[in-house]
Amino acid sequence: MTQYSNRMVIVHWLTLALLVAAWFLGDELDEVRHEQGATISGYIVHALVGGAVLLFTVARLYFRRKDGTPPPVGQSLMDKVAKGVHHGLYALLVLLPVSGMMIVVNSGVGKALMSGDATLLPKKFTGVPAHDVHEMLVTVLIVLAVVHVLGAIKHQFIAKDGLMERMSLRRK
Ligand code: HEM
Ligand code: HEM
Numbered sequence: 001m002t003q004y005s006n007r008m009v010i011v012h013w014l015t016l017a018l019l020v021a022a023w024f025l026g027d028e029l030d031e032v033r034h035e036q037g038a039t040i041s042g043y044i045v046h047a048l049v050g051g052a053v054l055l056f057t058v059a060r061l062y063f064r065r066k067d068g069t070p071p072p073v074g075q076s077l078m079d080k081v082a083k084g085v086h087h088g089l090y091a092l093l094v095l096l097p098v099s100g101m102m103i104v105v106n107s108g109v110g111k112a113l114m115s116g117d118a119t120l121l122p123k124k125f126t127g128v129p130a131h132d133v134h135e136m137l138v139t140v141l142i143v144l145a146v147v148h149v150l151g152a153i154k155h156q157f158i159a160k161d162g163l164m165e166r167m168s169l170r171r172k
Pocket of ligand 2: 012015016019064069070073086087089090093145148149152163164165166167
C-alpha cells in the first residue's frame with residue numbers, strides 16, 4: 001500500500017471543506033450575536049456543519065482501521081512530529097464538535113433551539129466554560145493545521161518526494 005484508500009482521501013478533503021465552513025459560520029455567529037442579530041437558523045446551520053465533522057471523523061477512524069495506512073515516510077524527528085500532529089488533529093476533530101454540543105447543553109442556546117424562540121439566545125457566554133474551551137480549541141486547530149500544511153508544502157516543493165500523492169485520488 002503506497003497511498004491512502006479512496007474513501008480516506010475523500011473524507012480528508014471533505015473534512016477540510018466542512019472545517020472552513022464551520023469556522024466561517026462560527027465566527028459569523030459570534031459577530032451577529034454582538035450586534036444583537038443572532039438567529040436560530042444561524043445556530044442550527046453551524047451545529048449541523050460542525051456535527052458533520054464529528055460524523056465524518058468517526059467514519060474516517062473506522063475506515064483507517066479497516067483499510068490501513070501507507071507505511072511511515074521515515075523515522076526522523078520531523079516524521080515523528082508529523083505523526084504527533086496527525087494524532088492531535090484527530091483529537092481536535094472529536095473534541096471541537098463535542099465542546100460545541102456542550103455549549104448548546106450548558107447555555108440558553110439549548111432552550112432557544114427547543115422552543116424556536118430567538119429572544120432566548122444568550123447575549124453573553126459568561127459562566128459557560130464550554131464556550132471558552134470551544135474558542136481555544138479552534139485556535140489550537142488553526143495552529144496545528146498550519147504546521148500540517150507547512151509540512152505538506154515542504155514535502156511537495158523542497159523534498160519533492162511525492163507525499164501529496166498519498167492523499168490523492170489519482171492512483172499510481
Ligand atoms: C469542527 C467543528 C466546529 C468548528 C470549526 C467550530 C467553530 C466555531 C467558531 C470559530 C466559533 C466562534 C468562536 C468565537 O469566537 O466566539 C464557534 C462558536 C460556537 N459554536 Fe462551533 N464549531 C464547530 C462545531 C460546533 C458544534 C457541533 C456545535 C453545536 C452542536 C457548535 C456550537 C457553537 C456555539 C453554540 C458557538 C457560540 C456562538 C456564539 O458565540 O454566539 N460548534 N464555533
Ligand atoms: C490544504 C490543506 C491540507 C493538505 C495539503 C493536507 C495534506 C495531507 C497529506 C499529504 C497527508 C498524508 C500524510 C502522510 O502520508 O503521512 C495528510 C494526512 C492527514 N491530514 Fe491533511 N492536509 C490538509 C489539511 C488537513 C486538515 C485541515 C486536517 C484536519 C484538521 C487534516 C488532517 C490530516 C490527518 C489527521 C492526516 C493523517 C491521516 C492518517 O494517517 O490517518 N489535514 N494531509
